[in-house]
Amino acid sequence: MKKLSFFNRIAFYLNLVSSLALLLACIVPYTNSASLAFFSLAVPGLVLINLFFVLYWLLRKRALVVIPIAVYLYWYITLGSFITFNISPKPIGEHTSLNIMTYNTLGFRGKEDDWESTAGDSIVAFINTEKPDIVCFQEYDYMKMDKDSFKGYPYSSVDSEFGKNDTRLYQAIYSKHRIIDVGYLEFGNTYNSSVYADVLVKSDTLRLYSVHLQSLNIRPWNLKSERSDRLFARLRRSFEKQQQQTEIIRKHMDSSPYTNIVVGDFNNNQYSSVYFNLKRDLKDTFIEKGNGYGATINFWKFPFRIDFILVDPSLEVLSHQNYTINLSDHEPIMASIKIPRNK
Numbered sequence: 001m002k003k004l005s006f007f008n009r010i011a012f013y014l015n016l017v018s019s020l021a022l023l024l025a026c027i028v029p030y031t032n033s034a035s036l037a038f039f040s041l042a043v044p045g046l047v048l049i050n051l052f053f054v055l056y057w058l059l060r061k062r063a064l065v066v067i068p069i070a071v072y073l074y075w076y077i078t079l080g081s082f083i084t085f086n087i088s089p090k091p092i093g094e095h096t097s098l099n100i101m102t103y104n105t106l107g108f109r110g111k112e113d114d115w116e117s118t119a120g121d122s123i124v125a126f127i128n129t130e131k132p133d134i135v136c137f138q139e140y141d142y143m144k145m146d147k148d149s150f151k152g153y154p155y156s157s158v159d160s161e162f163g164k165n166d167t168r169l170y171q172a173i174y175s176k177h178r179i180i181d182v183g184y185l186e187f188g189n190t191y192n193s194s195v196y197a198d199v200l201v202k203s204d205t206l207r208l209y210s211v212h213l214q215s216l217n218i219r220p221w222n223l224k225s226e227r228s229d230r231l232f233a234r235l236r237r238s239f240e241k242q243q244q245q246t247e248i249i250r251k252h253m254d255s256s257p258y259t260n261i262v263v264g265d266f267n268n269n270q271y272s273s274v275y276f277n278l279k280r281d282l283k284d285t286f287i288e289k290g291n292g293y294g295a296t297i298n299f300w301k302f303p304f305r306i307d308f309i310l311v312d313p314s315l316e317v318l319s320h321q322n323y324t325i326n327l328s329d330h331e332p333i334m335a336s337i338k339i340p341r342n343k
Contacts, residue, residue, distance in 0.1 A: 012064060015053040019071040022046040026078045029276035034239035038232070040271040041304075044082050047075060079271055082305070086289050097318055098177075098201055098339060101132035102210070102263035102307060103332035107141040111329055119327045120144045126325055128152060132334055133176045134199065136210040138265045140172040150174050157182040157197045171210050171264075173197045180205065185252055187245045190214055194249050198258060204339055207256045211249060211264035213274060214241040242267065246274040261337075262310040265330065269304055282310040285335035288317035296322065296331050309335045316340070 004012060025039035025046060039046075050068040057065035106113065108120030120141075127135055127150065135153075142158055150156070155178055159170035169191045173179070178200045185194040196209045216238045253260050262282065268274050270284070286294045286305070295303030307330055311317065318336040325331065 008060070008062075011053070011056060015050075015057075015064070015068060018046055018049040018053065019067055022050055022071050022075055025271060026075055029079070029271060029273050032243055032273060034236045034243065037239040037268075037272060038235065040273075041269060043075075043079070043269070043271045047072065047082070050075075080287070082270065083293055084287055084290050086291055097336045098134070099132040099334055099336050100208070100261065100263060100309060101127070101130065101135040101332055101334040102138070102265075102309060103135065104138040104212070104265040104307065104328060104330035105140060106328040106330070107139050108144045109141070110327060122325075122327050124149045126327070126332075130334065134208065135174050136208070136263050137172045137174075138169070138210065138212040140170045142170060142172070152176070155179040155199075157195065159184070159193070159195055168193060169212060171195045171212060173208065173210055175199055177201050185248055187214075187241075187248060190241060190245075192245065194245070194264075196252075201339060205258045206339075207253075207258040207260050209249060209253065209260065209262045209264070211262060211266065211278070213245050213265065213267045214238050215267050239268075242272075242274045243277075246277045250277055259312045259314060261312065261315075263308065265307050267306055269306055270308075275308070279308075279310050281313055283313055283315070283317055285309040285311060285317045285320040285337070286322075286333070288320065289335070290320040290322065292322075294322055294333075296333060297329060307331075307333055309333060311335070311337055314340060 021039055021042065024036055025043050028036050028040040050072050053068040054065055054072065057068070103123075105123055108117075108123055110117030110119030131152070140159065153174035153176055155175040157173045157179055159168070159172060171193065173182075173195065175197065179197045180200050181198040183196050185196070187193055192212045192214050194209055194211045196207055199206050199208055216235055249262070253262070260282070262278055266272070266275055266278070286308070293303060294305045296307035297304050309320070316338040318338055320335045321333065323332045323334070
């Protein structure tokens with residue numbers, strides 16, 4: 001340290017702070033600490049900062065380069081990269097695959113949250129063009145739909161069927177395959193929930209959970225007007241609710257008699273404890289067959305991947321696609337899976 005210039009000393013301390021933050025982020029998925037959950041949201045940025053310091057110390061030929069390199073390797077081994085590269089799949093015949101889409105539609109009101117928006121019509125047209133076998137909507141507004149919106153889907157489960165509740169953000173599942181049972185998981189004291197549908201695909205039954213976890217309710221104007229201590233306290237409460245909601249879903253999944261698939265808006269990224277708790281041994285279709293960064297929402301121009309499709313390990317992932325259609329604050333994703341014949 002005595003041989004470091006003043007500028008390099010500043011860089012060294014900044015490097016220590018960023019490396020420590022990334023190490024803490026690596027712990028988050030394995031704890032229930034809501035206070036540490038903030039670090040998981042910053043993982044991509046922290047990784048880039050540590051890579052910057054790798055280059056910085058390399059150019060200055062300093063042995064201090066081992067610090068960011070060691071932390072970077074620990075992150076990569078522990079949590080894995082947020083960027084994936086997969087070979088494009090070969091064309092799959094429709095009779096051999098099941099295409100599942102999930103989409104938070106923001107109530108079909110468009111990115112500006114406008115009740116007069118025509119975004120709903122565009123979303124319906126998009127779904128009917130892409131023709132997924134099953135589509136799950138979060139923040140679904142049944143009042144904006146008519147009976148012919150999804151006439152290609154003879155089976156459906158609309159959240160409002162469980163009883164009108166003006167304080168809940170509704171969900172819906174539309175399917176080309178027969179739905180033999182549906183259910184609703186009550187989270188309590190929140191706008192959010194999870195619904196599920198047991199879908200009969202040929203001779204197999206899949207239990208499909210559509211998840212909408214507690215929103216963090218972060219908006220740019222909140223950051224400017226809300227006191228930092230109150231903002232962090234509110235976010236901490238949101239993280240705690242997410243963890244509680246995840247436990248409810250996981251407990252229900254563990255008692256499921258069928259093959260489980262979990263899709264939806266987790267309102268947290270792939271480095272969070274809620275993602276790890278829901279995923280466990282399931283396959284993340286983006287990791288299996290996706291490409292690039294996989295962002296599903298932009299906050300203040302920062303991209304995050306918070307919408308997921310997780311499938312049972314017995315199911316082969318054939319493809320994963322991220323869309324950019326700019327009709328909601330979220331973007332839809334779709335995965336194609338193959339169900340083993342010997343199930």
